[in-house]
Amino acid sequence: MTDKEMSKLADIIVDKIIERQKAYDEEFKADIQSMVDENTNIEFGTITQDELIIEEIDNLTETLDRLETEENYEAARIVANKIKHLKNKYKL
Known part of the structure; x- marks a missing residue:
């Protein structure tokens, strides 16, 4: 060929x-x-990265509220730090 x-x-x-x-x-x-x-x-x-981060922060905030209601302050502190970290990292 x-x-x-x-x-x-x-x-x-x-x-x-x-x-x-x-x-x-x-x-x-x-x-x-x-x-x-x-x-x-x-x-x-499509979902943007910011939308995903905001959704994660919302979920963590709900978890934080639940932990505070349960008076599980050590776990609440950890979750609060995660929220703070995400907000700072992504400037939200």
Whole structure:
């Protein structure tokens, strides 16, 4: 097989792969649309690192409140330090 023939064969293979991928993409889009149509509460998006950190701080704050209610002050101090560390590190 000559270089020209190999190049032509490679082009044919790449074209078939691209064609197949386009079909998969369309199928995926249809599946997503079907999910959205069935459930209007679905949201798509991304979560930023800041949002994740804020969520973690909120969870730690809830834990801190619970620990203080339980009068577990040593554990509460540790959690409070974690909250302070996250707020300082991420400037929140």
